[in-house]
Amino acid sequence: MSKIDVHDVQLVETVTTTSDEKPLAAVDIRVPLPSELIHLSLEEQDILEKHIVKKMDRRLMPIIIVMFWLNILDRNSIANAKIAGLPKDLNMNNAQYNTCLLIFYVGYVLTQLPSNAILPMVRPSIYIPLVTCAWGLMSMAQGFLHNFQSIMVVRFFIGVLEGPFFPGVIFLLSCWYKKEELVKRIAFLYAGNILSSCFGGLIAAGIIGGMEGVGGYAAWRWLFIIEGLVTVAVGILAMFLFPDYPRTTRWLTKEEGLFAEWRLANEVAGIVDEDSSGIWWGVSQALRDPLTYLFTFMQMMLTTGQSFTYFLPSIIKTLGYNNTITLLLTAPPYAVAFLGSVALAYSSSKRKEFCMHICFPLIISVIGNILAMTVNGTGGRYFAIFLMAFGVYVVYNVNYAWVSSSIPRPRAKRAASLAIINLMSGGATHFYTSYLFPDSDAPRYYMGGSALTVAVFFCAMTAITIRFYLARLNKKIEAAGGDAEAALRANKGHTETMKAFKYQL
Structure with a gap:
């Protein structure tokens, strides 16, 4: 009724x-339906919503997952190239290699916030594929360099071009999916990261093991050339597949587009996912929200806990294996983490709970880091790597889903918040993590292991803090009133909805 x-x-x-x-x-x-949809009964609305979500999953998610997979693959391929002779061929010492890791994130940080600030004003279907083609070309260029100075410049520009992708995609998903739907979708998206790390080692093993000297090039050069070429091809394909926003996407009918937009507004008591206050108004609103700072710190600590991934081939190399076996051995820890991430995301989505789904797996990573610094024997040390990777990688998708679902509309504020969080966690964090695993610390890497242990602990503590903070906000929502009038009252004047938007803990 x-x-x-x-x-x-x-x-x-x-x-x-x-x-x-x-x-x-x-x-x-x-909230009221648009006049074009007023004829729909409640049953017809539910049927239409299910149809639209299925269409979104078919048309939106596959291309984004593939592009994100390539984003991580191109970024991390330098770690695989290192053990295949890149530093030697470019006359680089260990400190210079670490600086190459760092300079990527200098460029990465510079473009994140400006890009997300302008993204609501442009067509994502053109902007993001063009950025993808550009970073693919720069990744290919790494295969033709001959000294430290040139790879420094190219790595910087790869960072500049890759920076807009991830926060832009997270923002775009939040323009299409309701907050309870985001958990699974971000889980599948971030599975692309884990699978990229998994298959990246396997791909590198095949190229490095079989293409040394082909065409007069070292195998590590072919690694960059081939992976960059694939990225360019996918970027061109994405221009025909990538969406804009629900009302302006060509593969939704007018009725479907209006309903897709309405259902998101209905989720937050009628706040339309747009505003006319300008880009910098969104930035200022994001900076005034305590959640921006809490989520930023939590994400920075989690990213720190994952920073071993840029040194994993070198870490495994200390177990005594050749280059090909070393690269093959990087895959299993990520494969196990991938399975765990899917299971954890399903559990979090089903139970509509985030905090404990983050804290408990992180305990596993703490144990893994401690074991990596203390146990003896090849088997024990390799098992510790499984634990290190499992905890921090399985929670990442749940962590980012919590972030995305807790930053409500309007669009400009959400875009700015997500950019700030990713800027600090995905960029600025690497200003120090790039130097946590120097070759001189092998094979135990006490500095890196200790830093990761502390960071993972702080990540869990911050998650608990956020849970208590959101619970207090939910009590304020309930105190604001339990009827539709209170929900509408809370929507006035760029304020967030109180009744219809309830934070998930």
Whole structure:
């Protein structure tokens, strides 16, 4: 049964009955449909929503996952090239190699916030594929360099071009999916990261093991050339597949686009996912929100906990294996982490809970880091790598889903918040993590292991802090009133919705 209250908000009354209990009534607040959709019954709305979500999953997610997979592959390929002779051929010492890791993130940081600030004003279907082609070309260029200075310049520009991708894609997904839907989608997206790390080692093993001297080039040069060429090809394909926003995407009908936009507005009591206050208004609103700072610190600590990945081939090399076996051995820890990430994301989505799904796996990573610094024997040290990777990688998708679902509309604020969080965690964090695993610390890497242990612990503590903070906000929401009038009242003047947007813990 449905009715319209005095504030023109549709109240949907649902009744459930069990054999042992009396009927219970619950009220679901729905904002008015656009005039073009007013003819739809509640049942027709539910059917249309399921159809739209399925279409989004088919058309939106596959190309984004592939592009993200290549984003991580191109970024991390230098770690595989290192053990195949890159430093020797370019006359680089260990400090210069670490500086090459660092300079990438200098460029990465510079473009994140400006890019996300302008993204709501441009067409993502053109902008993001063009950026992808550009970083693919720069990745290919690494295969033709001959000294430290040239690779420094190219790595900087790869960072500049890769920087807009991840925060831009997270922002775009939040323009399409409701907050409870984001968890699974970001899980599948971040699975691209884990699989990229997994298959990156396997691909490198094949290229480095079989293409040495082909065409007069060292195998590590072919690694950059081939992976960059694939990225350019996918970027060109993405121009025909990548979406814009629900109302302007060509593979949705007018009715589907309007409904896709309405269902997101309905989730937050009618806040339309756009505003006319300008780019820098969104930045200023993001900087005023304590959640921006809490999530930024938590994400920075988690990224620090993952920073061993840029040195993993070198770490495994200390176990005594040749280059090909070393690269093959980088894959299994990521494969196990991938399976764990899917299971954890499913559990988090089903239970609608984030905090404990983050904290418990992180304990495993703490144990793994401690074991890596203390145990003897090849088997024990390799097992420790599994534990190190498992905890920090399985929680990442849940962590970012929590971030994305906790930053509500309007669009400019959400874009700025996500850019700031990724700028600091995905960029600035690497200003120090690039130097945590010097070759002189092999094989135990006490400095890196200790730093990662502390960072993972702080990440868990911050998650608990955020949980208590959001719980307090939810109490304020309840105190604001339990009817549609209170929800509408909270929407005035660029304020966030109070009743219809309830934070998940």
